[in-house]
Amino acid sequence: MSDLISIIVPVYNVEKYLDKCIKSIISQTYHNLEIILVDDGSSDRCAEICDGYAEKDSRIAVIHKENGGLSSARNAGLKIAKGNYINFVDSDDYIDKKMIDGMLQAAVKNTADIVICDYTTVDEYGKLCCENLEQFNTGEVIEIGKHESQMIYLTNCSRRKSFVVVWNKLYKRELFKNIRFPVGRLHEDEAVTYRLLYEAKKIMYIKKSYYFYVERKGSIMASAFNKKRFDLFDAYIERLKFYKENNEKELYKKVVFLYMHMLCQYAEWSGKTGMQNKGEITQYYNLLLDNVKLDNIDVTIRQKIELRLFRHFNIYKKLWKLKKG
Amino acid sequence: MLVSFIIPAYNAEKYISQCIDEILCINRDDYEILIINDGSTDKTKQVVKSLIKKSNKIKLINQLNLGVSASRNRGMAESCGKYIFFADADDIIEPMHVAEVMEFLDTSQNDYDMIIGNYYDVDINNNIIKSYSLFDKIIDDKSKLDMIFLGDFLLNVCWGKFLKRTIITENNITFDYTMKYGEDTIFIGNFLCHINKFKCINKYLYRYRQFSDNTANTLRSKLTCRYMDETEKLIKNKRKYLNSCEKQKELETAFINYYARHLSATVNLALKERNSLTAETKSISEYLDRSQMRFILDNVNMNYGIKRYIVSQVYRTIPCRIIYIMLKHIWLSINNKLF
Numbered sequence: 001m002s003d004l005i006s007i008i009v010p011v012y013n014v015e016k017y018l019d020k021c022i023k024s025i026i027s028q029t030y031h032n033l034e035i036i037l038v039d040d041g042s043s044d045r046c047a048e049i050c051d052g053y054a055e056k057d058s059r060i061a062v063i064h065k066e067n068g069g070l071s072s073a074r075n076a077g078l079k080i081a082k083g084n085y086i087n088f089v090d091s092d093d094y095i096d097k098k099m100i101d102g103m104l105q106a107a108v109k110n111t112a113d114i115v116i117c118d119y120t121t122v123d124e125y126g127k128l129c130c131e132n133l134e135q136f137n138t139g140e141v142i143e144i145g146k147h148e149s150q151m152i153y154l155t156n157c158s159r160r161k162s163f164v165v166v167w168n169k170l171y172k173r174e175l176f177k178n179i180r181f182p183v184g185r186l187h188e189d190e191a192v193t194y195r196l197l198y199e200a201k202k203i204m205y206i207k208k209s210y211y212f213y214v215e216r217k218g219s220i221m222a223s224a225f226n227k228k229r230f231d232l233f234d235a236y237i238e239r240l241k242f243y244k245e246n247n248e249k250e251l252y253k254k255v256v257f258l259y260m261h262m263l264c265q266y267a268e269w270s271g272k273t274g275m276q277n278k279g280e281i282t283q284y285y286n287l288l289l290d291n292v293k294l295d296n297i298d299v300t301i302r303q304k305i306e307l308r309l310f311r312h313f314n315i316y317k318k319l320w321k322l323k324k325g
Numbered sequence: 326m327l328v329s330f331i332i333p334a335y336n337a338e339k340y341i342s343q344c345i346d347e348i349l350c351i352n353r354d355d356y357e358i359l360i361i362n363d364g365s366t367d368k369t370k371q372v373v374k375s376l377i378k379k380s381n382k383i384k385l386i387n388q389l390n391l392g393v394s395a396s397r398n399r400g401m402a403e404s405c406g407k408y409i410f411f412a413d414a415d416d417i418i419e420p421m422h423v424a425e426v427m428e429f430l431d432t433s434q435n436d437y438d439m440i441i442g443n444y445y446d447v448d449i450n451n452n453i454i455k456s457y458s459l460f461d462k463i464i465d466d467k468s469k470l471d472m473i474f475l476g477d478f479l480l481n482v483c484w485g486k487f488l489k490r491t492i493i494t495e496n497n498i499t500f501d502y503t504m505k506y507g508e509d510t511i512f513i514g515n516f517l518c519h520i521n522k523f524k525c526i527n528k529y530l531y532r533y534r535q536f537s538d539n540t541a542n543t544l545r546s547k548l549t550c551r552y553m554d555e556t557e558k559l560i561k562n563k564r565k566y567l568n569s570c571e572k573q574k575e576l577e578t579a580f581i582n583y584y585a586r587h588l589s590a591t592v593n594l595a596l597k598e599r600n601s602l603t604a605e606t607k608s609i610s611e612y613l614d615r616s617q618m619r620f621i622l623d624n625v626n627m628n629y630g631i632k633r634y635i636v637s638q639v640y641r642t643i644p645c646r647i648i649y650i651m652l653k654h655i656w657l658s659i660n661n662k663l664f
Binding site: 128137 | 350421443445448450452453454455456458460461527528529
């Protein structure tokens with residue numbers, strides 16, 4: 001196999017974790033890599049660390065740019081990536097040394113456009129954050145249909161997160177022709193991954209945890225609830241429009257209900273943290289009602305009732321809480 | 326020579342090359358890998374010989390089948406590194422972290438007698454199932470180390486640790502080859518008596534492979550009442566260790582509670598084994614009647630594990646298992662655990 005694989009690593013103020021991340025990439029069993037480290041205007045020693053590695057390994061290219069956020073860093077990497085396949089690794093995580101080899105073999109053997117692998121959540125010391133169930137680590141490679149790949153995140157499947165994050169996947173470079181990460185927005189994975197999965201002609205899923213997702217206290221998603229988190233709903237609206245254009249009625253319906261569910265969840269969270277994001281919640285509530293026309297889509301009676309009830313948000317919220325238990 | 330990796334191998338052709346390859350990932354010149362081929366009948370010898378061609382850090386020692394203790398003793402005798410690191414042939418080390426520890430030992434001003442770290446349980450395909458962290462227990466002085474050794478299972482094994490060779494050789498510490506179980510715990514116990522300076526680091530150094538079909542069998546066979554002599558030796562050895570410690574009172578409580586749990590787990594497991602009912606009953610009573618086991622049961626704190634203590638005592642006097650189960654149900658319902 002002589003395919004060049006581009007690995008894009010957006011780096012921002014992670015000097016404590018960066019060494020482990022880069023070391024896990026350069027010690028991959030598959031050697032034909034193009035490693036792109038995008039230093040997004042780090043104020044700590046990350047820039048020096050990246051340059052240091054670039055001097056020692058000719059496969060590493062470093063981009064120093066002004067701070068623009070995660071999406072702009074990934075886009076900058078995509079701009080110069082030359083590989084046939086692209087993979088993203090977050091700079092505070094690390095990967096198993098056989099990850100690229102395993103995923104590329106599955107890609108080539110099955111002529112797949114996207115290969116997805118599973119991930120293990122650890123803390124910054126390597127301790128497992130939750131038990132790694134054996135049934136999800138059989139090493140089996142299965143094909144995921146187009147519709148299924150969209151549905152998995154919208155259902156309650158236990159590995160659904162594997163289908164929305166950006167970094168546990170090997171993508172064919174052509175898929176990124178018209179797709180870029182939305183700059184300045186949170187939840188960029190929600191906005192992009194489903195489109196890539198929709199573009200792909202064949203998707204394979206490997207039931208093995210090659211990627212180690214490090215849950216650390218200072219990361220974006222772990223920090224206190226703030227306004228930027230509402231970008232999720234912008235992503236959902238885009239997704240609704242996308243499904244409407246492509247005539248995907250069932251998926252459209254699923255996203256609507258997911259939207260309503262997440263709005264209630266956000267209302268609960270902002271209530272708990274004491275930050276009354278009432279403005280945002282009303283805004284996005286109205287946005288959904290404006291954008292959604294469910295008249296000509298098949299809904300069960302129960303769902304019809306749910307949608308009617310949603311217009312009286314306070315009542316809907318209380319019932320949702322009861323249902324959650 | 327800084328570190329000697331000592332790996333006893335018996336019929337390990339399937340996993341030994343992965344084990345050795347991971348160690349060879351360490352990009353240093355100051356270690357050796359000693360494989361002791363304990364009279365394997367499969368291709369272990371050939372696999373190792375082919376790996377020797379790749380790197381001269383590997384040394385193969387062949388012997389007749391004498392058991393894992395004799396293999397480890399032989400390995401210690403033939404090694405020359407300042408530190409010894411035991412590994413099993415079907416397990417895997419974490420090369421990046423082990424290399425970091427070696428760098429630390431090489432450059433440190435202090436002379437450490439032992440370095441211990443965390444480890445993972447992995448399945449046959451090297452997927453991480455569970456993580457065990459010693460660092461969480463905040464082991465920074467000897468008394469905390471004693472507490473873990475006496476009151477927990479985390480220090481019962483000899484692998485995954487850097488042990489200073491001079492302590493082993495000067496005090497003539499070897500593995501007891503008459504024991505089929507627990508010989509490594511006694512080795513560690515004897516080792517810990519003589520250490521002075523040690524460090525517990527928060528890195529995962531070792532991956533312990535669990536064989537899902539065999540784990541139940543090996544665990545069962547290890548915990549059943551067949552290993553009466555070994556268990557007695559273990560308790561005796563740990564009590565001797567206890568006497569050499571400071572803060573004896575709280576250590577003694579922790580130790581007795583731990584072994585009371587161990588004994589009750591053993592009894593539970595033995596009950597699950599569907600062998601001849603009467604034979605099992607007899608061996609369980611015999612097991613609990615040994616002097617060391619009696620010592621544990623007699624001294625367990627009545628407030629802790631009172632349920633287990635009483636049940637085990639009751640069981641010893643009533644030979645019928647059905648009545649035992651009935652009593653257990655009654656007890657649990659009294660405690661409102663069933664409803």
